Amino acid sequence: MRTRPLKVALLGCGVVGSEVARIMTTHADDLAARIGAPVELAGVAVRRPSKVREGIDPALVTTDATALVKRGDIDVVVEVIGGIEPARTLITTAFEHGASVVSANKALLAQDGAALHAAADEADKDLYYEAAVAGAIPLIRPLRESLAGDKINRVMGIVNGTTNFILDKMDSTGAGYQEALDEATALGYAEADPTADVEGFDAAAKAAILAGIAFHSRVRLDDVYREGMTEVTAADFASAKNMGCTIKLLAICERAADGGSVTARVHPAMIPLTHPLASVRGAYNAVFVESDAAGQLMFYGPGAGGSPTASAVLGDLVAVCRNRLAGATGPGESAYAALPVSPMGEVVTRYHISLDVADKPGVLAQVATVFAEHGVSIDTVRQQGKDGEASLVVVTHRASDASLNGTVEALRNLDTVRGVASIMRVEGE
């Protein structure tokens, strides 16, 4: 084994960073054996240097992250600051000064992945980011390495633990959204401002990263259609149960049927209880992958948290260190397929639509005519009368999002339709 240690600079020392530092210290011998050389924490960049950080030599702590990544003797920069800046500039500066980079930064990768990969290639260095998607679940490495000889057609996943906790709570207790959110907040599963989670921004960033890797194309955050889950109601869960389904916030990346384009989207959807994703409970994440040869695979585990994320960061750190010792780099960006991202209107799926309608003869015929005029084929209809009002629940066959939107707009203009109570996509069948 080489005795000169590889030097690691840690940018950020919050929940994840402090756990990375802890494991680097407590498991130093194991890491050295697995890498073939010792690794040494050479510097830790933080915002508040006065904070006591157990187990970290205060002499290593600095507020000058830029100087740290410019030192020139750093082998690997571990970026766990998050956000776009200063993380982006620090990473590109690290490449320019000879370091490889391990990042957990989903927002940055989703927005500027191509530019960062280009900077890594230019410098002939590694950029690894397993921790950016689904925490500890090994996902990026399996997708870009294990399935490198296969053709992935769909990636569908629960990639946000906060929203899965809320939806699972609503499903199991019949609670409404607000009540379930309050519990998630009280238990620490949701942040004080839960917007990034419940509006699907976090999941959309992960969808962009997954779609890019799965389809060997560039998919940016802006390309991902996004709907949050704040409008999911207890009534929707009751409807889902009637269908033998539950509701999950899904990130779905698909290759179009003709293979010439891809789509990426995040929205709540009904999935059958028999689908492996339906049984993913609490704050767990899981990603379901469908490919030509492998068939259906699922990867399951904790999607967030200091330790799980640190596990993913350290797995990358070992790989990047091994690559440096071998004088090689691992697989970089693979975007050769360059498939365009189609707009949401071209996405084809099934829909569950609840309408409040007048309780009089002929309404169903009117409604069915509207569906037919827009080329949306109906699978089942259920009518329920209640005190002069009635509801119609329509489940469609597969139709494009554009056709469905046209249908709904026309339905709203019918005198006999009092309102569209809910529209929910049905996936995983």
Place this chain on the structure above:
Amino acid sequence: MRTRPLKVALLGCGVVGSEVARIMTTHADDLAARIGAPVELAGVAVRRPSKVREGIDPALVTTDATALVKRGDIDVVVEVIGGIEPARTLITTAFEHGASVVSANKALLAQDGAALHAAADEADKDLYYEAAVAGAIPLIRPLRESLAGDKINRVMGIVNGTTNFILDKMDSTGAGYQEALDEATALGYAEADPTADVEGFDAAAKAAILAGIAFHSRVRLDDVYREGMTEVTAADFASAKNMGCTIKLLAICERAADGGSVTARVHPAMIPLTHPLASVRGAYNAVFVESDAAGQLMFYGPGAGGSPTASAVLGDLVAVCRNRLAGATGPGESAYAALPVSPMGEVVTRYHISLDVADKPGVLAQVATVFAEHGVSIDTVRQQGKDGEASLVVVTHRASDASLNGTVEALRNLDTVRGVASIMRVEGE
């Protein structure tokens, strides 16, 4: 991109080999883009050259596998013959003549993994074998790369599709073992001679490979305790249901509580219905991994079949080809921890024991005394009387296999115990 192709020799052209050849042809452009150079099928060694193989140039077919691996211009040998010989000699010969190797051979890896890795190291070549365990499920790469910075404590999996199909059928229909086996055979899920599957030999080979990788130690097939599932009865499933459990044939690799040794075993066991492995249906495989930092992960997918296995082989092929172009090798054997494998007697778990006993006062006291004398603590006891006979169902707290065996032997010697109807381990709690 480099234009000179990498040359691949295929040893074996059965269900998996022919699918590997087919994908190499139909996805040639994708593979070339992902590798950075074209790959070319340079030879196919078969036993029956006269058989027509669609899509394979007959000029490539040979019966002389040895000559093929000795050619010297072969970059990667793909071994999908299976069995110990001639596969072992062909693989070591391939290394000696400059080729890297991708293998799907679980029996050989479980028996001679250390020697094969040594031969690969000696030749400075790669030995990859993702397809040897759980078919298409990316498992070996995640364990040895993604979790390389973590400490794995337990790997527990359903790694044989045939037996899972049979047990799932027994669970869902109440069928007995023979009836479920007959259906599995009729549907092609079980072979005419199902011994390797139902007696746990196949699963034991996979357990040996998984334990070695998870614990960075050498674990051979002989080190794996093995019990088949031919004696699991419909009554056992009824007992399991009473416990809120189902029964699976599990491969379990554990680090001892003191960290100083490991165990590996294959046997049927009850697991709670709430455990992610309980919902693995049909011929699917799944492996549950517990580690210090990542927590609980699960990998799920098809465990066998031509296409899924070919997907895993091709993922390895891409990785090995990329390594060759980079002039590097991937992670080899990691056995630095060199933990010894403890015998089955030291395994600690819980047990579900059904006893047929005389229906008279004092029997429970006698039985309880025997458990106490052997240091096995009882969790629950359920007595059921029926026509002068009675049954006692005892569920224990955690105890060593040796203590449990001593207990059972002593129970058999009690006059009031007519028989031990079943003993089943309880896992995953």
